[in-house]
Amino acid sequence: MALVRRVATATVSTAKKPTFNAALMTLVVTIMMLTACSTVSVNKQASSKTIAAQRGNIVTGNNLSSDTASTLLSAGLDEQACLQQFDLCLDQLTDSLLNEHYRSALAIFSELHYAKAKQLAKSPDCRNALTRPPLDPYYANAALSKSQTDTQRQNTNTCLTNYQARLFDAIKSSYTYLFYDQLDHDFEGAETEEAKARHPNRIPTDLDIQTQDIYNAASNDVITQLYQSTNNANTMLGDTENIKIDYLPTLATLDSSNQAAIANNTPLRGKPTDQIRVMKMQVDDYGLNIYLPNENNYLQNAHKQASALADLVSTYELRLSGLNSISKRPGLGISLVASLDDRYTTTIRQLLVSSLSGKLTKAASNGSMDDSETSARIYPTGHLLMTGLIIPAGDSVLDVLGSEELNIHLYNPYRSESVSILGDDYPLAANFSAGYGLWLAENQLDGVGYLNLLTRRQEASLPKLFMLEPYDPDKRVIIMIHGLASSPATWVNLTNDIFNDDKLRDNYQVWQIFYPTNLPILENRYQIQKLLTATYQQTDPSGQHRASKNSVIISHSMGAVIARMMLSDDNLAKNLNALDNKDLLPNTNKRQINDSLKQAFGNQELGMRFKLQTLPQVDTAVFLSAPFRGTDYADRWFTRAIRRVIYLPLSVIKTVTDNLATIATQGDLANNPLGALYLQNGASQLSDKSSFIQLTKNITINKRITFHSIIANNDSDITQGLAQMQPNGAKIDLSQALPEQDKNAISTSIQSDTDERTTLANEPLVAAVTVNEDISQALTERLSDGIVPYTSAHLDGAASETVISGGHSIQANPQTILTLRRILHKQLQQQTSP
Structure with missing residues (x-):
């Protein structure tokens, strides 16, 4: 210039x-x-860009944070040069830090260590494993010579050693910054008592958030690669030459290949939330101690009782879509999902293969036990949630920074909500939607539900029970039963909202039933109740757990019809006479069929289908869109056409007809009112003219059961009328705005009718109405969800009855879910059964 x-x-x-x-x-x-010499200019930009620039770092992007970049510039250090000559850069940077407050320097060093680790991870030496033998040795990718192979191996090991060292240093520096708040008595010139007094309470800064990002990201890399290192020869943690594993014999377990793996075989004395060491790994100079919860068979397969994790995924690497919300608990640690290799999976392709082969294939059942065994159809969760946290050894800042021992803790986030570090309690992070999302994604439940209804198979696909979290004896059970041609996927929003409600998540666990809706409803009721009884017996033989009391059944459509039968003590066999078709009785053959059917249904094998008995563990039920008295929708021409392609499993037909083969043909039985109870598919039995509905429409619910009805109505005018009759129970619909054309229509109404125009403009839509017994009969006869009329869904004696504005499938309606949550909260407030 x-x-x-x-x-x-x-x-x-x-x-x-x-x-x-x-x-x-x-x-x-x-x-x-002169103006051109000035390098400073001021321009306006969106505040979001300013915030992003302030809070961004090497984890959220490819650039260092503004604090670290500024510190390098002040020291005369170039970012790329610093990463190239990393150790020399750290020395020069240390010499340039003249401020007596060292805490911020730890954050800068942690980010630089992680930046170097990311650079190494992308380098060819770290990224490339030994190349596979070439298909043609004469091409350029011909196999390396022995000396070249040895050199490549050495370069890879050196790179991986440096990579893991940088990760460990990033963890130690960020941990020290985060948890040694005042850096007590470790450094010469550390903060004095006067300095501490000036800042008694420190709110989180951008630097705090960025450093926690570094701590979490580096911990995530170490933990996920730790799992890989126990399963693969070459991993980002190094070649097997670099790793030595010491399994504690009383705690380690063997997988199917007799290889020890990370698992807790037998709990020690103490609490389930206690952490016990199960393994020690030596990675170069670092010792890694792995701790698990003091729980029985933690991380072990349910059936094999052997540890075999098929996968370990961090929620950092998952993008869950299709859920109404993601249920999270903010806090420290990495949210992980461990997938067991014996978990049940089913797909449309597997079902089609099993149908073509005439039986359930091993692939379709994923190698589980015989499907006819009730215990084989109880599936503990195959996706276990964990929260990983790495705590370096050491009692002081200098101890931690110089330590070569890291303690890796894996917590059960359902049981452990916080962790104590250096005498202070911190919340543990958790993602409660992750395991549920993975289960839904890998099981095509909706498609399988439809195929179970329509596909003709030799053997019946019997009901299955899925636990969505590890069994907890201290939580009440919610049992969900879906409707016709459906699956547990129908409950996705409700289940996720329960996970997202701290009070409900801490007090309830969810069991979902998946059953074939083509079976006769009496058979499905019997099999589902048998399955639930076996599950309670398996989890709590003495019946003393909280989980065996105050259970709740939530059911939709056909599932609600089944649920009501599981809450009754009626003997349906006593009402068989009511199904006699008087027009057929003069025919001697038809009369003989009736008499023989009654006798057969009285036998022990078939009689259990007719003798109802209330589940003792359940005290609350919620019925959604339930066709208790049937529906004429099942008799309309298009549904009749669908019913014709719904098949009963051949084994079910054979069981009944073999017992009655001496009296009639299958066709005669199917046309008989009594025979239809077992030779009509589930969809046909929902007709208001069916023998099943005639037999069950008036069954009584056990008096100790509190039940609620949620009924849909697809006529908004009727819902508006209900709201005017019972304004205190009305919920306004704010789920969507009024269309603009409606507003214009209102504004151009007849000018002389000002009062009417005001009423139209201000009249809100109604989403739900809690009703009482004062509804007029004329109004109730018009209520319907388009499939099930109100007169079929209504039950006298309900603790509450809510009419939801919408169609038959209201289980995903926000107002339905909100009503269900209110019912669950109210149940928690009531006194627990002794």
Whole structure:
């Protein structure tokens, strides 16, 4: 700039007759040059960009944070040069830090260590494993010579050693920054008591958030690669030559290949939330101690009782879509999902293969026990949630920074909500939607539900029970039973909202029933109740757990019809006489069929289907869109057409007809009112004219059961009328805005009718109404969800009855879910059964 000024001055002084214009031009050029020397400018930008720039770091993008970048510039260090000569850069950076407050330096060093780790991870030496033998050795990718192979192996091991060291250093530096808040008595010139007094309470800063990002990201890399290192020869944690594993014999377990793996075989004395060491790994100079919860068979397969994790996924690497919300608990640690290799999975392809082969294939059942065994159809969750946390050894800042021992803790987030570090309690992070989302994603439950209804198979696919979290003896059970042609996927939003409600999540666990809706409803009721009874017996033989009391059944449509039968003590066999078809009785053969059917249904094998008995563990039920008295929708031409392609499993037909083969043909039985109870598919039995509905429509619910009805109505005008009759129970619908054309129509209404126009403009839509017994009969006869009329869904004696504005499938309606949550909260407030 000085040179620019000198040149400008010389130009002016040597001119003989400078004109005014020339002088002015020279002045303008000089000012422009002076302005160009300034490197600072001020421009406006969106506040979101400013915040993103302030809070971004090497984890959220490819650039260092503004604090770290500024510190490097102040020290005269280039970012790329620093990463190239990393150790020298750290030395020079340390010399440049003249401030006596060392805490912020720890955050800077943690980010630099992680940046170097990311750079190493992308390098060829770390990224490339030994190349596979070439298909053609004469091409350029021919196999390396022994010396080249040895060199490559050495380079890879060196790179991986440096990579893991950088991760460990990033963890130690960020941990020290986060948890040693005042850096007590470790450094010369550490913060004095006067300095502490000036900042008694420190709110989180951008630097705190960025450093926690570093701590979490580095911990995530170490934990996920730790799992890989126990299963693969070459991993990002290093070659097996670099790793030595010491399994504690009393706690380690063997997988199917007799290889020890991370698991807790037998709990020790103490609490389930206690952490016990199950393994020690030596990775170069670092010792890694792995701790698990003190729980029985934690991380072990349910059936094999052997540890075999098929996968370990961090929620950092998952994007869950299709859920109404993601249920999270903020806090420390990495949310992980461990998938067991014996978990049940089913897909449409597996079902089709099993149908073509005429029986359930091993692939379709994933190698489980015989499907006819009730215990084989109880599926503990195959996706276990964990929260991983790495705590370096050491009692002081210098101890931690110099430590070569890291303690890796894996917590059960359902049981452990917090962790104590250096005498202070911190919340543990959790993602409660992750395991549920993975289960739904890998099981095509909706498609399988439809195929179970329509596919003809040799053997019946019997009901299955899925636990959505590890069994907890201290939580009440919610049992969910879906409707016709459906699956547990129908409950996705309700289940996720329960996970998202701290009070409900802490007090309830969810069991979902998946059953084939083509079976006769009496058979499904019997099999589902048998399955539930076996599950309670398996989890709590003595019946003393909280989980064996105050259970809740939530059921939809056909599932609600089944649920009501599981809450009754009626003997349906006593009402068989009511199904006699008087027009057929004069026919001796038809009368003989009736008599033989009654006798057969009285036998022990079939009689259990007719003798109802209340589940003792359940005290609350919620019925959604329940066709208790049937529906004429099942008899309309298009549903009749669908019913014709719904098949009963051949084994069910054979069981009944073999017992009755001496009296009639299958066709005669199917046309008989009594025979239809077992030779009609589930969809046909929902007709209001069916023998099943005639037999069950008036069954009574056990008096100790509190039940609630949620009924849909697809006529908004009727819902508005209900709201006017019972305004205290109305819930306004704010789920969507009124269309603009409606507003214009209102504004252009007849000018003379001002009062009516105001009423139209201000009248809100109604989403739900809690009703009482005062509804007029004329109004109830018009209520319907389009499939099930109110008169079929209504039950006298309900603790509450709520009419939801919508169609038959209201289980995903936000107002339905909100009503269900209110019912569950109310149940929790009531006294627990003794």
